Amino acid sequence: MIVNESVLVLGISLLALFFAGFLATKINQSLTAIFIIVGMILQNFFPVTIITEFIATLGIIFMLFMFGLEFSVGSLVSNQKKIFYTGIYDFILNFPLGLLIGWLLGYDLIQSLLLAGIVYVTSSVIVAKSIIDLKRSANPETEYILNILIFEDMFIATFLAFIVGIVNYGKIDAISIFFVMLKTSAFFMFFIILARTSKKYIDKIIDIDHTELFVILILSVIVLSAGAAAKIGLSEAIGAFLAGLLLSETKQRHRITEVIKPFQQFSTAIFFVAFGMSIDYKHFGNLIPMAIFIFILSSFSKVFGGYLIGKKYALSKKAGLRLGFSLIPRGEFSIILAGAIAMNHNLPYPLQCLTGFYVLLSAIFGSIIMKESDWFTKWFIERREKEIKPIDDSSTMDPHKSL
Amino acid sequence: MSEIKESDLPSIGKKFTLELDSNDKLVIVIHFSGEREVFKFTKDSDEPISVTRLTDEEARQIGAILAGAYFQPVIEEEQKLIMKNVTMEWIKVTPDSLLANKKIEELDIRKMTGVFITTIIRGETVLPNPPPHEFIKPQDTIIIIGNNEQIKNFISTFDIKQPVENDRQ
Numbered sequence: 001m002i003v004n005e006s007v008l009v010l011g012i013s014l015l016a017l018f019f020a021g022f023l024a025t026k027i028n029q030s031l032t033a034i035f036i037i038v039g040m041i042l043q044n045f046f047p048v049t050i051i052t053e054f055i056a057t058l059g060i061i062f063m064l065f066m067f068g069l070e071f072s073v074g075s076l077v078s079n080q081k082k083i084f085y086t087g088i089y090d091f092i093l094n095f096p097l098g099l100l101i102g103w104l105l106g107y108d109l110i111q112s113l114l115l116a117g118i119v120y121v122t123s124s125v126i127v128a129k130s131i132i133d134l135k136r137s138a139n140p141e142t143e144y145i146l147n148i149l150i151f152e153d154m155f156i157a158t159f160l161a162f163i164v165g166i167v168n169y170g171k172i173d174a175i176s177i178f179f180v181m182l183k184t185s186a187f188f189m190f191f192i193i194l195a196r197t198s199k200k201y202i203d204k205i206i207d208i209d210h211t212e213l214f215v216i217l218i219l220s221v222i223v224l225s226a227g228a229a230a231k232i233g234l235s236e237a238i239g240a241f242l243a244g245l246l247l248s249e250t251k252q253r254h255r256i257t258e259v260i261k262p263f264q265q266f267s268t269a270i271f272f273v274a275f276g277m278s279i280d281y282k283h284f285g286n287l288i289p290m291a292i293f294i295f296i297l298s299s300f301s302k303v304f305g306g307y308l309i310g311k312k313y314a315l316s317k318k319a320g321l322r323l324g325f326s327l328i329p330r331g332e333f334s335i336i337l338a339g340a341i342a343m344n345h346n347l348p349y350p351l352q353c354l355t356g357f358y359v360l361l362s363a364i365f366g367s368i369i370m371k372e373s374d375w376f377t378k379w380f381i382e383r384r385e386k387e388i389k390p391i392d393d394s395s396t397m398d399p400h401k402s403l
Numbered sequence: 404m405s406e407i408k409e410s411d412l413p414s415i416g417k418k419f420t421l422e423l424d425s426n427d428k429l430v431i432v433i434h435f436s437g438e439r440e441v442f443k444f445t446k447d448s449d450e451p452i453s454v455t456r457l458t459d460e461e462a463r464q465i466g467a468i469l470a471g472a473y474f475q476p477v478i479e480e481e482q483k484l485i486m487k488n489v490t491m492e493w494i495k496v497t498p499d500s501l502l503a504n505k506k507i508e509e510l511d512i513r514k515m516t517g518v519f520i521t522t523i524i525r526g527e528t529v530l531p532n533p534p535p536h537e538f539i540k541p542q543d544t545i546i547i548i549g550n551n552e553q554i555k556n557f558i559s560t561f562d563i564k565q566p567v568e569n570d571r572q
Contacts, residue, residue, distance in 0.1 A: 070414055070435075079411060128414045135454045137415055138430035138442035146413045319449045 006049035010270075013042060013052070017269050028133065028371075030126045032331045033363035035269055036356065039276015048277050052270055059271025060336055061226045061240040062264035067124075067153060068244020069257060076154070079147060086144050086309050087151020090327070093305035094298065095120045101294055105349045109172060113163060114337050118355050119298045121156045123331025124149040126363060130370050131326070140315055141323040148309075148327065156333050157241050158184065160340060164235035167341045180233075187234060191225075191242035195249050203250050215259050221247065222260075237336060268332075275335050279356035287349060291357035299362070299369075302327040318377050325373035329366030334359050491521070491548050494563055498541040501561045508535035516557040518549035 016038050024034040076083065098119030102112025127149060131137055165180035166172060194202075208214045222243050229239025247256055303324030310320020338355035408420040416434040423429055428444040430451070437459035442451035457465065496502050502510060513519060523530040523537065524544040530537065539545060547557060557563070 079413075124414060132415065132434070135440070135442075135451070135456075137412060137432045137434075137440060138418060138420075138444070138451060140449045142415075143410060143412060143418075146415065150413050316449050 006051040009046050009049055010051055010055075012045075013038070013270070013273055016042060017273065021269075028367075030123075030129070030329070030331070030363050030367050031269075032123065032126060032272060033360055035272035036276040036279070036335075036360055036363075039273035040279055040281055040356075041276075042273065043277040043279075048274055052274050052277075055267050056271040056274035057236070058263075059267035059269070059274075060237050061222060061267075062260065063268045063271070063332060063336075064157070064237040064241040065222050065244040065260065066257070066264050067157070068241040068246075069248045069253065069260075071150070071153070071245060071248060076150065079150075082143075083147045083151050086147045086313075087155070089309050089312070090148045090151070090302075090305050091120070091155065093308070094301050097298060097301050101297070105290075107349075107351070110163065110167060110341070111351050113159075114340065115351060115355075117156055117159055117163075117337045118330070118334040118351075118358070119294060121152050121330065121333040121337070122149060122302070122327045123329045123333065123363065123366075124153055126329040126331050126367055127326055127370070130329070130367050134371060136322075139319065139322070141310060141319040141326070144309060144313060144315070144323055145326050153333065156337070157238060158188065160337060161187070161229070161234045161238040163337075164238075164340055165233055168233040183232060184234060184238075187229065187232065187238070188242065191246050195246045199249050202246070203252070206247070206250060206252050206256075211259070214255070218247070218256055218260060219263075235340060272335070275339065275356065278339075279353050280350075281353070281356075284350060284353040287354050288357050290349065291354055291361055294354075294358055295361045295365070299328045299366075317381050321377040321380065322373055325377075326370050328362055328369055330359050330362040489548065489550055490554050491546055492554050492557075494545050494547060496539055496541055496543045496545060497564075500541070500563070502539045502545070503541045505539055506535070507533060507537055507539065510539075510561075512547075512557070516549070516560050517553035518547045518557045520545050521548050522546040 017035060020034045020038045021031050024031055095116050098116030099112050101119065102115040105115075107115060127145065131142055131145065136142055161184045162180060165184055166176065169176045169180055206214070206217060208217060222240055225239035225243035225246075226236035227239065229242075230236045247253065250256075303321065306322075306324025306327055307317075307320045310317070310323050315323065334355055338352045406422065410418050410420070412418050412432065414435075416432055416436075419431045419433075421429045421431075426446040428446075430442040430444065432440040432442070434440070439457040439459070439462040441455040441457070443453045444451050494502075507520060520533060521531065522545070523533045523539065524546070525540065526542075547554065549557065
């Protein structure tokens with residue numbers, strides 16, 4: 001009986017998602033934000049069912065698998081220098097900010113770390129899509145943006161494994177940190193070495209013409225890796241991510257994407273809905289000003305960081321600012337981090353609700369800002385060129401001004 | 404010839420940048436989805452002045468046009484053949500052609516004329532290196548390769564009236 005009702009609830013949720021998503025695409029909004037809002041509305045009508053919860057878990061697994069799959073180790077290796085330097089800049093400027101905010105809010109170390117990750121990680125899904133929609137893929141700043149996104153995703157994936165590892169271990173001290181780090185890196189190394197050395201064999205094994213068997217084999221690889229990660233006390237998401245990395249170098253990559261994509265789209269949508277349903281906006285509406293505050297602060301640090309990176313790599317000011325403005329949207333990874341561990345909900349600022357509001361703000365306004373940043377950068381640069389400040393003399397001397 | 408710079412756009416695709424002689428830049432992005440985008444940047448500008456989005460199929464067609472495959476300048480048959488030693492010729496098989504509905508081996512093309520059929524283009528499908536038992540059907544386009552003598556020989560032996568495409572090496 002419970003199952004029957006759950007199925008009905010799932011159907012209603014999906015239909016609601018369809019209509020909301022349909023409207024969202026009409027106004028060019030990101031689906032992530034809309035799905036969360038649908039969840040927030042639906043919580044008034046029915047609770048999260050076992051089925052929704054189960055699909056949401058699969059949603060994380062499939063999402064991370066797709067990340068891994070679309071993440072080519074080859075391009076990571078060949079661009080490692082660029083990725084590392086741009087990424088580390090962005091990291092230094094943005095990660096400590098969240099840590100500081102967490103400390104000010106009275107979070108413990110683990111929650112502060114999680115908040116740091118939530119505030120730091122840009123949504124690669126929203127940003128990559130916006131870049132394509134806004135026809136910016138050939139712009140000079142785009143490569144830097146994408147490199148930063150790779151660094152962030154890679155960092156957060158490792159970070160997530162580590163945090164979950166620490167929490168599962170039970171205590172935080174030098175020995176446990178060392179032990180968990182060792183375990184995490186061993187798990188990562190195992191998959192990376194496997195991907196690099198046994199490419200040929202993997203290629204042969206998964207080269208199955210029969211579509212049904214192919215899907216089952218790929219699913220078993222994904223779920224097994226996720227399960228193995230969970231078994232050794234890391235997060236399932238990481239196992240799936242590494243399974244994706246493992247298969248990303250194979251010839252069947254596109255076919256895998258094709259068959260897994262529908263599962264991923266379905267389950268990820270439910271994941272966002274379930275997350276939306278868990279945001280208790282009636283009792284914690286007072287968190288909204290706090291979320292706005294964090295949003296403004298972290299947006300500034302992202303734009304500033306992007307501007308600095310642009311300067312370092314001799315991009316024009318305009319491109320540098322566009323780089324910064326493109327890093328504002330937060331999304332999927334922030335939500336995964338917020339739900340990574342079970343937390344005490346009686347704190348004055350429950351992390352999960354705060355993240356919900358924060359992600360909504362930054363996903364919605366972030367993509368609007370990305371689109372509308374042009375007039376702002378124009379205005380900003382023109383203004384600075386008019387009032388030539390003595391400090392900025394060197395940087396405002398644009399070549400075309402002297403002509 | 405200008406240099407083409409190639410770079411990765413992780414999670415989007417690959418980017419090719421061409422510095423043109425006019426100092427403008429042409430950037431072609433090939434998306435993982437197969438879509439292509441062609442951007443034009445004027446000198447020193449970091450925003451494109453034009454963007455063209457193409458599907459995979461459109462891009463291929465346009466590529467063929469740019470490569471000169473569709474354009475048939477009116478050149479005398481004779482002149483066409485006096486190119487270099489090895490020539491490729493695109494031949495459309497008309498329903499009344501001597502080639503139509505015959506197996507390659509049964510026509511004995513290689514022995515009789517010296518040319519070799521490298522490819523059969525049949526509607527949407529392309530058959531490279533067709534086996535000897537493959538049929539040549541009406542409406543096929545076949546690509547043959549040989550030296551000038553052999554091609555001429557082929558054209559006269561099989562009474563070809565209208566090779567479709569321009570020749571190339």
